[in-house]
Amino acid sequence: MKPVLTALAAVVLIAQAPCTLAASAVDLTVTGRITPLACTPSLSNNGLVDYGKISRQYLSVDKRTQLRDQTLDLNLQCDAPARFALLMRDNRDGSAIVNSEIYYGLNRDSSGNKIGLYSLxxxxxxxxxxxxxxVYRTDSTTGGVAWSxxxxxxxxxxxxxxxGFTDVAGSSAGPIGIRSLTSRVTVETVIAPTSELDLSADVQLDGAATLDVVYL
Incomplete structure (x- = not known):
């Protein structure tokens, strides 16, 4: 009798297989919107902050050293009032000495040590x-779904x-349309303790980031 029961079980499993396969599908929807608006950002000095040569004697051996603040002029011009927000992308991702979305890396020295960080x-x-x-600023950690x-x-x-930016204090409605924005932004830079760096040769500060305009 055992061979008969095994054959019957196989028939049942085969009969169920087409139902399982029929449910193995999912729909894909692609959406978006092409806008005729365009905003062009620019930074003074072509976005370059140069600290020149920094002697190791001005850096702490066992603590992080904050360099003097530097400023840049940010100018953003739109061809018509546009709702937008700003976002930064670190082109030296993973090299900041503190893991946070507001800190960007200065790359690594010849031994692979993290040199420091900066913020804008x-x-x-x-x-x-x-x-x-x-001018008031408003922020979103949800990709523009909700605003502070x-x-x-x-x-x-x-x-x-x-x-993002608005002219209303205490508003959580998000940014409003802007045609022209000018601002002086401050770059704050911190160097790792020299005990954590390879100073057998010059160490090149090599931070690079991209400031993005996100249309809303």
Whole structure:
């Protein structure tokens, strides 16, 4: 009797197989929107911050050393009022000495040690937008789905958090349309302790990032 039972079991499994295969499918939908708006950002000095030669005697052996702050002028012009946000991409990803979306790397020395980090800080008080009497910043950590209550505090531009602008304090409605924005941004740079660096030869600070305009 055992061979008969085995054959019957096989028949049942084969009968069920087509039902399982029929459910193994999923739909793909591709959406998006092409906008005629265009905004062009630019930074003074072609976006270059050069600290020149830094003697090791000015750097701490066992602590991180913050270099003097540097400023750049950010200018953003749109051909019509546009809702947008700013985002930074680290072109030296993974080389910052602190793992955070607001810190960007300075690459590595000849022995592979992380050299340091920098941040790009935006201050609404140093910003002029169209004819607004005052500029407020608003942020989104959800890709523009929800926005923080707008305020006038300074903030580093992040790699995952949108930074937008409005002329209304305390608003969570997100950015409003802008045609022209000018701002003075501050670059803050920190060098790792020299005990963690290979100083047998010159160490080249080699930070590079891309400031993106995200249309909303």
């Amino acid at each position: 800080n935006f201050d609404p008080a140093n910003t002029v937008v169209d004819g607004w009497p005052q 209550s707008s305020n006038s505090r300074s903030i580093p531009i992040g790699a995952r958090s949108y930074l």
